[in-house]
Amino acid sequence: MQKEIKASVTSSLIWVILGSLGLLFLLFNLPSALQKNDTIGLVFSGIFGIILLGIVIAFGHLAIKAPQKIREKYQSIYERYPELTDQHQLIQEKALVKDDFNSLYLYRDALFLVKKRLLMPVYLDEIESITLKIEWVHAGNVKTKNFFLYTKNGKEQQKIGLGIIDPNKYQHLMAFFEKVLELRPDLVFQNEVESK
Numbered sequence: 001m002q003k004e005i006k007a008s009v010t011s012s013l014i015w016v017i018l019g020s021l022g023l024l025f026l027l028f029n030l031p032s033a034l035q036k037n038d039t040i041g042l043v044f045s046g047i048f049g050i051i052l053l054g055i056v057i058a059f060g061h062l063a064i065k066a067p068q069k070i071r072e073k074y075q076s077i078y079e080r081y082p083e084l085t086d087q088h089q090l091i092q093e094k095a096l097v098k099d100d101f102n103s104l105y106l107y108r109d110a111l112f113l114v115k116k117r118l119l120m121p122v123y124l125d126e127i128e129s130i131t132l133k134i135e136w137v138h139a140g141n142v143k144t145k146n147f148f149l150y151t152k153n154g155k156e157q158q159k160i161g162l163g164i165i166d167p168n169k170y171q172h173l174m175a176f177f178e179k180v181l182e183l184r185p186d187l188v189f190q191n192e193v194e195s196k
Helices: 002-035 039-080 167-183
Strands: 097-099 102-108 110-115 117-122 131-141 142-153 156-164 188-191
Touching: 002 039, 039 117, 097 167, 097 188, 102 167, 117 156, 131 167, 142 167, 156 167
Parallel strands: 131 188
Antiparallel strands: 097 102, 102 110, 110 117, 131 142, 142 156
């Protein structure tokens, strides 16, 4: 949890510092523009100043709020599974069903996606169905097909990204959910990949 909080705060604070440096530059440039009656310089300084101020405020707010939300998320995990408080590796070690290839684990009554220092639980008793889908993802000029898990609880849906399509990844996912469904036959699993 502490590593995740630190990473979140660090990335937000970098933007706060860069925005603040930009504001300082504009602040020092403003008297020069005023002295020369440079209208264009004043207008652009004002526009960039407003943009940079917005960046500083937004990322400053994020740096303050993100640790609180991360703590709340982990606190709910620790209330449900007190043994994980100091030992996240128990998820991988004592999982009922493991898919190390996709970092998916069935630990007691929850599916955990473990990405580096991030734990993403899906509590099976709180969902009606899980759907595996393929969707296009745009990253700059690159367009790739990725696997996504959709969990549904009533009208509420959660989307979990599993990465770029790979035949091995798909085989491991199918083997994983086959074993999960043996343990939890009441869970509805829909495979929309086969229909594409």
